[in-house]
Amino acid sequence: xxxxxxxxxxxxxxxxxxxxxxxxxxxxxxxxxxxxxxxxxxxxxxxxxxxxxxxxxxxxxxxxxxxxxxxxxxxxxxxxxxxxxxxxxxxxxxxxxxxxxxxxxxxxxxxxxxxxxxxxxxxxxxxxxxxxxxxxxxxxxxxxxxxxxxxxxxxxxxxxxxxxxxxxxxxxxxxxxxxxxxxxxxxxxxxxxxxxxxxxxxxxxxxxxxxxxxxxxxxxxxxxxxxxxxxxxxxxxxxxxxxxxxxxxxxxxxxxxxxxxxxxxxxxxxxxxxxxxxxxxxxxxxxxxxxxxxxxxxxxxxxxxxxxxxxxxxxxxxxxxxxxxxxxxxxxxxxxxxxxxxxxxxxxxxxxxxxxxxxxxxxxxxxxxxxxxxxxxxxxxxxxxxxxxxxxxxxxxxxxxxxxxxxxxxxxxxxxxxxxxxxxxxxxxxxxxxxxxxxxx
Amino acid sequence: xxxxxxxxxxxxxxxxxxxxxxxxxxxxxxxxxxxxxxxxxxxxxxxxxxxxxxxxxxxxxxxxxxxxxxxxxxxxxxxxxxxxxxxxxxxxxxxxxxxxxxxxxxxxxxxxxxxxxxxxxxxxxxxxxxxxxxxxxxxxxxxxxxxxxxxxxxxxxxxxxxxxxxxxxxxxxxxxxxxxxxxxxxxxxxxxxxxxxxxxxxxxxxxx
Ligand SMILES: [Zn+2]
Ligand SMILES: [Zn+2]
Ligand SMILES: [Zn+2]
Ligand SMILES: [Zn+2]
Numbered sequence: 001x002x003x004x005x006x007x008x009x010x011x012x013x014x015x016x017x018x019x020x021x022x023x024x025x026x027x028x029x030x031x032x033x034x035x036x037x038x039x040x041x042x043x044x045x046x047x048x049x050x051x052x053x054x055x056x057x058x059x060x061x062x063x064x065x066x067x068x069x070x071x072x073x074x075x076x077x078x079x080x081x082x083x084x085x086x087x088x089x090x091x092x093x094x095x096x097x098x099x100x101x102x103x104x105x106x107x108x109x110x111x112x113x114x115x116x117x118x119x120x121x122x123x124x125x126x127x128x129x130x131x132x133x134x135x136x137x138x139x140x141x142x143x144x145x146x147x148x149x150x151x152x153x154x155x156x157x158x159x160x161x162x163x164x165x166x167x168x169x170x171x172x173x174x175x176x177x178x179x180x181x182x183x184x185x186x187x188x189x190x191x192x193x194x195x196x197x198x199x200x201x202x203x204x205x206x207x208x209x210x211x212x213x214x215x216x217x218x219x220x221x222x223x224x225x226x227x228x229x230x231x232x233x234x235x236x237x238x239x240x241x242x243x244x245x246x247x248x249x250x251x252x253x254x255x256x257x258x259x260x261x262x263x264x265x266x267x268x269x270x271x272x273x274x275x276x277x278x279x280x281x282x283x284x285x286x287x288x289x290x291x292x293x294x295x296x297x298x299x300x301x302x303x304x305x306x307x308x309x310x311x312x313x314x315x316x317x318x319x320x321x322x323x324x325x326x327x328x329x330x331x332x333x334x335x336x337x338x339x340x341x342x343x344x345x346x347x348x349x350x351x352x353x354x355x356x357x358x359x360x361x362x363x364x365x366x367x368x369x370x371x372x373x374x375x376x377x378x379x380x381x382x383x384x385x386x387x388x389x390x391x392x393x394x395x396x397x398x399x400x401x402x403x404x405x406x407x408x409x410x411x412x413x414x415x416x417x418x419x420x421x422x423x424x425x426x427x428x429x430x431x432x433x434x435x436x437x438x439x440x441x
Numbered sequence: 442x443x444x445x446x447x448x449x450x451x452x453x454x455x456x457x458x459x460x461x462x463x464x465x466x467x468x469x470x471x472x473x474x475x476x477x478x479x480x481x482x483x484x485x486x487x488x489x490x491x492x493x494x495x496x497x498x499x500x501x502x503x504x505x506x507x508x509x510x511x512x513x514x515x516x517x518x519x520x521x522x523x524x525x526x527x528x529x530x531x532x533x534x535x536x537x538x539x540x541x542x543x544x545x546x547x548x549x550x551x552x553x554x555x556x557x558x559x560x561x562x563x564x565x566x567x568x569x570x571x572x573x574x575x576x577x578x579x580x581x582x583x584x585x586x587x588x589x590x591x592x593x594x595x596x597x598x599x600x601x602x603x604x605x606x607x608x609x610x611x612x613x614x615x616x617x618x619x620x621x622x623x624x625x626x627x628x629x630x631x632x633x634x635x636x637x638x639x640x641x642x643x644x645x646x647x648x649x
Contacts, residue, residue, distance in 0.1 A: 059526045
């Protein structure tokens with residue numbers, strides 16, 4: 001029963017799909033230890049993802065022998081319908097406090113330290129907080145002390161991020177710093193881990209499966225797709241935490257709304273190594289589309305790529321569409337056969353990024369999927385078609401933030417190749433310059 | 442009700458099956474197996490086998506609309522196993538076009554009643570209803586043992602269906618979603634033939 005309690009505490013799970021034998025679940029229900037929740041609530045809302053009736057589909061159901069509603073929004077986690085039940089542990093028993101150590105030998109910069117203290121203070125006051133910190137500021141380290149404080153109190157903590165890549169990068173770092181804490185890492189296709197997780201590191205999608213679970217909620221990359229665009233994911237974050245629990249948002253490019261609505265705030269406009277952010281430069285690449293269609297790489301771009309290859313500097317070429325990447329990868333392979341391409345649907349993405357980091361391949365053509373979460377020492381970056389709509393100021397700032405992250409190589413070329421300068425390009429550049437100025441003052 | 446349901450659905454459908462996905466479905470055109478629509482000239486290997494068994498001569502001809510490529514596997518998984526009922530609409534037009542003019546009575550391959558309760562919907566019936574085609578059930582399915590057996594065991598195993606006792610017309614067309622080895626169709630055809638059907642065709646959305 002202990003195993004079931006550990007698993008179901010704070011979770012809301014399809015009754016038919018638990019990892020436990022059916023008779024044990026039924027017995028716990030009979031004893032009142034597990035509560036059952038109808039899949040579709042009386043308010044005609046999906047109990048797991050809180051999707052409203054307008055997006056629920058009605059059909060004649062052979063199980064209900066009548067009209068039944070099912071939710072398409074969270075379908076891939078197992079279908080929720082009027083005739084399915086969700087279960088949760090009804091009355092979790094109190095958990096004894098355990099000593100938890102904190103193993104980190106690094107040192108915070110003064111601005112990281114200040115932010116860290118401010119976050120702790122906000123949490124003490126149950127107030128939500130935004131860590132507004134430039135790319136490469138060392139945001140994760142800022143979270144260590146607040147998480148440690150929460151752990152000592154016996155709080156349950158969730159660190160959520162919109163993308164699996166970010167979750168996978170966070171997980172080993174958190175586990176290393178809190179070696180005795182039970183940490184679970186959840187994303188689409190992850191395996192169940194044993195025990196009661198004091199720290200859950202999860203994609204925002206996985207939070208559909210939690211309810212009233214966390215005393216502290218951290219949302220990393222709070223401006224990233226799909227979280228930023230999907231109200232259901234925002235609801236999932238709010239549903240997964242306890243009602244009074246504060247949320248700590250972390251972002252390098254927060255939306256105006258997030259800035260306005262979050263009461264607590266810390267700003268870090270200085271990178272952890274103290275060097276300014278590389279400022280993007282603009283370079284025209286008139287009618288690059290026409291030239292690419294004729295199977296020639298525009299001269300300026302070719303020169304830029306050749307220079308990187310001859311200097312053995314790893315590079316990223318950001319393209320606006322997957323189609324453009326697919327069409328042009330053969331052209332770039334003529335410059336160097338080692339050049340590869342990645343996009344969101346590429347199963348080998350991780351391996352290719354690793355190969356670039358290890359110097360096994362010279363460069364990558366990529367969609368905006370690599371705008372966040374990756375650090376490659378010495379990397380040089382070019383955006384092709386920076387005027388395209390997909391490259392808004394936030395995306396361009398994130399992309400620029402890939403350069404100069406390592407303390408040994410704090411600079412790097414970041415060029416926006418364009419077919420006309422947009423307001424978003426201007427905004428990105430001006431914002432980065434402003435960050436660097438605040439650093440000086 | 443019907444109209445608003447449909448228009449709501451079209452919005453939802455655009456998400457589920459965008460035009461790019463739809464372009465990836467591969468329809469079967471040109472030379473195909475006379476009996477089952479496999480992409481082989483004349484008669485395919487599976488059907489050649491069947492025509493040497495006690496099931497020979499049961500089926501006069503047949504057609505399958507699509508190949509079971511990656512896009513179709515994704516679709517089929519979401520429709521049948523994730524129970525995304527609304528996806529019955531995706532091929533409504535194509536199924537309508539293929540079956541609207543046939544004279545034969547459409548007979549869907551049924552599900553076992555217990556299985557049907559679990560699945561909550563009959564995916565073949567739903568596909569036909571979305572295509573606005575009338576159909577008649579003439580068979581009942583015995584408990585499922587298929588998954589546990591090998592292909593050859595399955596081809597020879599005990600009857601999968603029983604006649605439900607309703608009047609059997611002379612011409613019938615058996616309809617299923619996915620055709621793999623042909624066992625289902627041959628077993629169904631045999632039962633219908635014994636119950637009085639004279640001409641039996643088959644139709645499947647997908648040829649595995
Ligand atoms: Zn839902
Ligand atoms: Zn139902
Ligand atoms: Zn699609
Ligand atoms: Zn055949």
